[in-house]
Amino acid sequence: MTNSPISRRDALRAAALLGTTTLLGGSEALSAAPQTPLLPVGSTPALSTASIAAIEKAMGKKGTYVAAQATHSTPLPRNDLKVSIKGEPVPIAFGFGGWVAIKHTLDGNSAMLMSDTVLLQEEVNPLISAALAQGLEIGAVHNHFFYEEPRIFYMHIHGMGSPAELAQKFAAALKDSKLLPANQPQPAGAPAAAAGNNATPAAGPPTGKELFNLPALDKITGKQGTVNGPTYKYTVGRDDLQSLMMGTEMTAAIGLNSWAAFAGKQADAHIAGDIAMLEAEVNPVIKALRAHNLEVVAVHNHMLFDEPRMMFLHYYGRGPAAQLATGFRAALDQLGKAKAPGMKGAMKH
Numbered sequence: 001m002t003n004s005p006i007s008r009r010d011a012l013r014a015a016a017l018l019g020t021t022t023l024l025g026g027s028e029a030l031s032a033a034p035q036t037p038l039l040p041v042g043s044t045p046a047l048s049t050a051s052i053a054a055i056e057k058a059m060g061k062k063g064t065y066v067a068a069q070a071t072h073s074t075p076l077p078r079n080d081l082k083v084s085i086k087g088e089p090v091p092i093a094f095g096f097g098g099w100v101a102i103k104h105t106l107d108g109n110s111a112m113l114m115s116d117t118v119l120l121q122e123e124v125n126p127l128i129s130a131a132l133a134q135g136l137e138i139g140a141v142h143n144h145f146f147y148e149e150p151r152i153f154y155m156h157i158h159g160m161g162s163p164a165e166l167a168q169k170f171a172a173a174l175k176d177s178k179l180l181p182a183n184q185p186q187p188a189g190a191p192a193a194a195a196g197n198n199a200t201p202a203a204g205p206p207t208g209k210e211l212f213n214l215p216a217l218d219k220i221t222g223k224q225g226t227v228n229g230p231t232y233k234y235t236v237g238r239d240d241l242q243s244l245m246m247g248t249e250m251t252a253a254i255g256l257n258s259w260a261a262f263a264g265k266q267a268d269a270h271i272a273g274d275i276a277m278l279e280a281e282v283n284p285v286i287k288a289l290r291a292h293n294l295e296v297v298a299v300h301n302h303m304l305f306d307e308p309r310m311m312f313l314h315y316y317g318r319g320p321a322a323q324l325a326t327g328f329r330a331a332l333d334q335l336g337k338a339k340a341p342g343m344k345g346a347m348k349h
Contacts, residue, residue: 044070044249045108047163054164055102058171061181071103071253072163078118080178080185085270085316086147093228094263095144095272096152098179100170101254102163105247112248113159113166114139114255116302117179121151127177131157134169142300144314145272156255156302160246208232211265212321220325221260221332233261234328238276240336245306255302256310258335260328262321271324275313275331282311284334289315292327 047055047070055072056062063074077097083090090096100115113136119127128138139156157173159166174180208214208227217232218224225234236259237252250256260273271294275285286296294317302312315331317324 044106045104046070047072047102047104047111051163055167058164058167059100059181060171066253069103069251069253071101071251073099073101073253074181075099076115076117076179076181077184078178081118081120081150081152083152084149085145087149090263090270091230093231093233094261094270098154099255100157100167102166103248103254104163105160106244106249107247110160110247111163111166112246112254113157113161113170114250114303115157115170116255117155117157119153119155119179121153123177124153124155127155127157127173127179130173130176131170134173135159135161136169136173137304139304140301143298144274146295146297146316158245158304205230208262212262212269213266216266216322217262217325220322221329225260231261231263233259234273235259236332238335241278241308243306243308243310245303250303250306250310258332260325262324264321266321269319269321269324271315271317271321271328273315273328275315275335277311277313277335279309279311281334281337282313284337285313285331288330288334289313289327292323292330293317293319294324294327294331 046067047065052063052065052072055074059074061074063072065072075097076099077092079092081092081096083092083094083096096118098116098118100113102111102113104111117127124141128141131138136157136159139158141153141155143152144154145152157170159169161169171180174183178184207229208231211230212232214225214227214232221234223234223236225232235252235257237257243250243256248254256276258273258275260271263270263272277285282299286299289296294315297314297316299311299313301310303310317327
């Protein structure tokens with residue numbers, strides 16, 4: 001076979017850029033697409049200060065801008081819900097918080113919105129209709145858990161346009177939903193101190209830092225997590241590959257990640273999470289999880305038109321936190337073993 005200066009990954013990137021152009025420009029774009037310059041990894045244009053301000057104004061909430069991934073993300077927790085698993089209450093931060101993220105396409109000519117929304121069964125189809133009415137699209141509807149009450153579903157919504165336009169459309173789709181930050185219950189504030197009251201304030205509930213042995217879990221997983229209220233969570237990107245969806249580089253901040261959340265306490269914990277996999281990695285990950293007695297809850301897509309095709313596996317377990325972390329690490333160890341199309345360092349053809 002004759003070697004070509006174009007790598008398989010470059011071809012995938014060109015195909016993704018072509019897909020976006022075709023959607024926007026019709027048949028005329030097909031002939032022009034080969035002239036589209038190939039852009040290097042990590043070259044996504046930054047969101048401007050004005051764009052970030054417009055996003056946060058539309059959402060009515062401050063978000064987080066990850067400069068290294070040029071992505072703005074807004075958390076959408078369902079603090080209006082009280083969720084239990086097998087009859088035991090679990091915190092919303094355990095896996096019942098959604099998000100919406102926005103970043104530019106690689107060529108900077110458009111932007112993508114991607115979201116994961118947390119919904120009761122009866123909320124799914126009204127939000128589908130509201131999203132479609134705003135010109136947004138549905139990428140997936142599915143479960144992330146077994147045994148939860150009330151029954152929870154997750155819907156991925158995406159769209160293309162300018163950052164401000166996308167945020168406005170998404171907020172309009174959510175206006176009658178509990179997902180919109182303005183429709184969420186306000187967190188209970190600390191009572192105002194009475195004049196002359198020098199009493200020591202009561203200690204708050206324990207956080208993940210007190211409930212878990214964080215150094216021990218970090219050593220097992222080889223990662224460092226984040227405390228969120230009573231939970232401890234790891235989020236791990238796929239830095240070994242480049243995934244493109246409609247001309248946009250998909251990274252951890254816009255949903256291409258594996259994660260594990262711990263709730264409970266070190267000796268008696270819950271774990272729930274998600275593994276982001278290439279198709280060839282699905283069954284090795286399943287075998288690793290089952291070998292560590294973790295339950296496979298769902299295997300499905302989150303995105304459409306992504307190259308290479310990514311699959312996502314949700315899992316759940318109960319037991320000592322160190323044992324559960326070992327299962328998560330075993331699943332992570334199955335990722336990146338084969339040089340598949342789209343992976344960094346893949347063979348050139």
